[in-house]
Amino acid sequence: MAFQRNKKYVFSKEIAKALQDLGYEAFTKVQEAVIPLVLAQKDIIVRSETGSGKTAAFAIPVCEKIKIAQKNPQVLVLTPTRELAVQLKQEISNMGRFKGIRCAAVFGRQPMEIQRRELRQRVHVVVGTPGRTLDHIERKNINLEEVQYFVIDEADKMLDMGFIEQVEAIIKVLPVSRITMLFSATMPDKIQEICQQYMKQPINIEVDSENPKLENIRQVYYEVEENEKFNLLTKIIYLVRPESCILFCNTRDKVESIFEKMNYKGYSCGILHGGMDQRDRLHSIQDFKRGEFQFLIATDVAARGIHVDDISLVVNYDMPLDNESYVHRIGRTGRAGNVGSAITLATKSEYRNLHEIEEYINHKIPKQATPTMEEVEEGKLISTHRDRIESVKIDKSEKLNRQITRIRINAGKKTKMRPGDILGAIGAIPGISGDDIGIIDVQDTCSYVEIFADKGELVKEALGTTKIKGKLHKIKEVGFFNA
Numbered sequence: 375m376a377f378q379r380n381k382k383y384v385f386s387k388e389i390a391k392a393l394q395d396l397g398y399e400a401f402t403k404v405q406e407a408v409i410p411l412v413l414a415q416k417d418i419i420v421r422s423e424t425g426s427g428k429t430a431a432f433a434i435p436v437c438e439k440i441k442i443a444q445k446n447p448q449v450l451v452l453t454p455t456r457e458l459a460v461q462l463k464q465e466i467s468n469m470g471r472f473k474g475i476r477c478a479a480v481f482g483r484q485p486m487e488i489q490r491r492e493l494r495q496r497v498h499v500v501v502g503t504p505g506r507t508l509d510h511i512e513r514k515n516i517n518l519e520e521v522q523y524f525v526i527d528e529a530d531k532m533l534d535m536g537f538i539e540q541v542e543a544i545i546k547v548l549p550v551s552r553i554t555m556l557f558s559a560t561m562p563d564k565i566q567e568i569c570q571q572y573m574k575q576p577i578n579i580e581v582d583s584e585n586p587k588l589e590n591i592r593q594v595y596y597e598v599e600e601n602e603k604f605n606l607l608t609k610i611i612y613l614v615r616p617e618s619c620i621l622f623c624n625t626r627d628k629v630e631s632i633f634e635k636m637n638y639k640g641y642s643c644g645i646l647h648g649g650m651d652q653r654d655r656l657h658s659i660q661d662f663k664r665g666e667f668q669f670l671i672a673t674d675v676a677a678r679g680i681h682v683d684d685i686s687l688v689v690n691y692d693m694p695l696d697n698e699s700y701v702h703r704i705g706r707t708g709r710a711g712n713v714g715s716a717i718t719l720a721t722k723s724e725y726r727n728l729h730e731i732e733e734y735i736n737h738k739i740p741k742q743a744t745p746t747m748e749e750v751e752e753g754k755l756i757s758t759h760r761d762r763i764e765s766v767k768i769d770k771s772e773k774l775n776r777q778i779t780r781i782r783i784n785a786g787k788k789t790k791m792r793p794g795d796i797l798g799a800i801g802a803i804p805g806i807s808g809d810d811i812g813i814i815d816v817q818d819t820c821s822y823v824e825i826f827a828d829k830g831e832l833v834k835e836a837l838g839t840t841k842i843k844g845k846l847h848k849i850k851e852v853g854f855f856n857a
Contacts, residue, residue, distance in 0.1 A: 385434075385438055386438060386473065388470075388472040388473035388474075389434065389437055389438050389469065389470075389472075389473060391472050392437075392468065392469050392470070392471055392472050392473075393434070393469075395777065396468060396469070398430075401427075402427035402430075402431075403581045404420065404422045404427055404428050404431050404579070404581040405427050405428075405430055405431040405434070407420075407431075407579045407581060408420060408428070408431035408432060408435075408555075408579060409431060409434055409435050411577055411579075412431075412432060412435035412436065412439075412523075412553065412555065413435045413438065413439070415553055416553070416576075416577050417553060417554045417555070417573045417574050417575065417576040417577070418555050418556070418576055418577050418578075418579055419556050419558075419561075419569050419573070419576045419577070419578050419579065420555065420556065420557045420558070420579045420580075420581070421558060421559070421560070421561055421578075421579070421580045421581070422557060422559070422579075422580070422581045428527075428557050429461075429462060429465050429466075429527075430465065430469070432451075432523075432525050432555050432557075433462075433465055433466045433469045433470075434469060436448075436449050436466075436499070436523045436525075437466065437469045437470040437473060437475055439522070439523070440470065440473070440475055440498050440499070442473060442474050442475070442498070444496075444498070444520060445496045446497075446517045446518075446519060446520040446521075447497050447498060447499065447500045447516065447517070447518065447520065447521055448498055448499070448520055448521060448522050448523065449498065449499040449500070449521065449522070449523045449524075449525070450499075450500050450502075450507075450518065450521050450523070450524050450525070450544075450548070451466075451499065451500070451501040451502070451524075451525040451527060452502060452503070452504055452507060452524075452525070452526050452527065452532070452541060452544065453501060453502070453503065453527040453528060453532075454503065454504075454527075454528050454531040454532045454535050454537060455481075455503065455531075455675070456481040456482065456483065456503060456652060456655075457655065457659070457675060458527070458528065459479045459480070459481045459501050459502055459503055460479050460481070460656055462479070462501045462527070463477045463478070463479035463499075463501045466499050466501065470498070470499075471778065471812065471813075471824075472812070472826065474812055474813050475498045475499065475813075476495070476496060476497050476498050476499070476813055476815075477497070477498065477499040477500075477501060478492045478493055478497045478499070478500050478501070479500075479501045479502065480493070480500060480501070480502035480503070480506045480507055480510055481502060481503045481506050481652075482503060482505060482506050483651075483652050484652050486509070486510075486513075486515075489506075489510065489515070490510070490513075490515045491817070491818070493510065493515050493516055494515075495815065495816070496793075500516060503537075504532065504537040504540035504541050504544065505537065505540055507540075507544060508540050508543055508544055511544065511547060518547060518548055518549070519549065520549075521548055521549055521552055522549075522551075522552055522553060523552065523553050523555070524545070524548055524552050524553070524554045524555070525554075525555045525556075525557070526541060526554075526555070526556045526557065526558075526568075527557050528557065528558065528559070529541075529556050529557065529558035529565050529568075530558045530559055530560045530561070530562060530565060531559075533562055533564055533565060538564060538568070541568070542568065542572075545568075545572050554572065554573045554574075554576070556568070556569060556573070556576075588701075588704070588705075588708075588735060588737065590708035590712070590713050590714065591704055591705075591707055591708040591713075591714050591715065591716050592713070592714070592715045592716070593704065593715075593716045593717075593718075593737065593739045593740075594715075594716075594717055594718075594739065594740050594741070594742040595717070595718040595719070595720050595728060595739050595740075595741055595742065596610070596717065596718070596719055596720070596741070596742050596744065597720060597721075597722065597741060598719050598720070598721065598744075599721060600721055603691060603719050604632070604635055606719065606744065607621075607689065607691065607719070608639065609744070609745040609749075609750050610689070610717060610745065611641075611753075612745070612749075612750045612753030612754055613745045613749050613750065613753050614687055614715065614717075615753060616668070616686045616687035616715075617668070617684070617686045618662075618665065618668060618682070618684060618685045618686055618687075619668060619669050619670070619685065619686065619687040619688070619689060620669075620670045620671075620672055620685060620687075620688050620689070620703075620706050620707075621669060621670070621671045621672070621689045621691050622672060622673070622674065622688065622689065622690050622691060622692065622694070622703050623671065623672070623673060623691050623692045624673065624674075624692040624693075624694075624695060625673065625692075626647035626648065626649045626673055628691070628692060629645050629646075629647045629671050629672060629673055630645065630647075632671050632691060633645045633671045636669060636671070641668065641669055642667040642668040642669065643667050643668065643669035643670070643671055644658045644661060644662055644666075644667045644669070644670050644671070645658060645670070645671050645672065646658050646659065646662075646670055646671070646672040646673070646675060647672060647673040647675060648673060648675050655675075658670070662682065663682050671691075674694075674695075674699055674702075674703070682706070682709075684709075684712060685706050685707045685709070685714065686707065686712075686714055686715065687707060687714065687715045687716070687717065688703055688704050688706050688707045688714070688715070688716045688717070689716075689717045689718075689719070690703060690704075690716070690717065690718040690719060691719055692719075693718065693719075693720055693721075693724045693727050693728070694727075694731070697730060697731050697734035697735075700718075700731045700734075700735070701734075701735065703716075704716035717742075718739070777826065777827060778812060778824050778825065778826055778830075779824070779825045779829070779830020779831070779833070779834065779851060780822060780823075780824055780825075780851065780852050781822065781823050781824075781825060781830070781833065781834055781837065781849060781850070781851055781852070782820055782821070782822055782849070782850045782851070782852045783796065783820060783821040783822070783823065783837070783842070783847050783848075783849060784819075784820055784847045784848035784849075784850075785819075785820065785821060785842065785843075785845070785847045786816055786817045786818050786819045786820045786821050787816055787817065787818050787819075788818055788819055789843075790843070791816055791821055791842070791843065792816065793814040793816055795842055795843050796814050796816070796821060796823055796842060797811065797814060799837065799840050799841075799842045800823065800825075800833055800836075800837070802840075803832065803833060803836040803837075803840070805829070805832060806829060806832070806833060806836075809826070810825060810826050810827065810829045810833075811823065811824070811825060811826070812824030812825065812826055822852070830851070834849055834851055837849045
């Protein structure tokens, strides 16, 4: 395993295997800069744009340092949105999967009790939004006495959203001896004050994003009246024929309206906005990543932090409300070395906004002529609402999960089931060792255990006839979304 033998770092076999299975071939600039400093227990301030690989930059070394036997959280990560919290949880869980690292995400619009139950178990990493994290702290649902690593992700975004007071309140109850890492695209005065007040001789790192870069994105705009936007959009779709596209609208009502129109016309599409149930939002993101549908119609909730490497087109159906939103929206394309396209539909009354965006990005966005009927008809011949027969994409998490069998045991805390009981029963199966057993999650009425490599079927069959705590229990293989 190349990463285990890396000259700069020596990783455990579990972390090295995760890196290899997740497809890491080389580290990005920010990862090269951050990893050795975290391993050396240094406070760091990282100025880096989205798409630079900063999540792995801190996830890799903290997962390496985590002590599995320790019950209370050792890492606390604060992030501004629910979507980012869930995404960070997934990425950290992937990185620590073979080591048995448990990561919990806490955020609003999910019942406190569900999160409280999870936090009562052994959790190594907590990722949360500031408000919900502080709420759990005040209710004494999280024990922070053993936190060794504290990460503030997208600090400037948290400042913009008014979360900084909550962030400071959380900092004040953390152990003084912790390592603190702050990541931000910009460094406003307030963020600099926090760094000076709460960090110990921090090392500053400034890394340009490796992707997305605006020069990798072909930007154009179309002049159109509001009531003609949808008609123009359908022409553009035939002209461009995108493999994967995000359509941005400013309101959830507009998202729903465009979704209904596109669905009626037979386009393969999904939606994402803040009014959806959290589970529906997560499934929508996951399905889009896998290529289950071609168009994601979204509000700005998808403009920052939703990472899909091969989006070919972004359409600003509505003009962004501010310059930064434009940059974050179009930054969903042109990632991972790919070239992308960004199209903005602008009415004459929005020209002033468009010029402000051009000044902000220091780039003149060319006007595009409305597609001709000949161009549209040619596009229709190539793909008229084409069936998406190409294979569904498999994201990194799914590739990793395919190597792991997740087994459900029909017994939990209410029947006094303990992780040690399950570990003992599985460990006694011929051909199974401790290295084959991953995370054991004992819930109120059932338990889940992860089995690595090709040992899942063997364990599942053996547990069907093996007594745990003197009883036989129903055993079932489940997917990672069927908890």
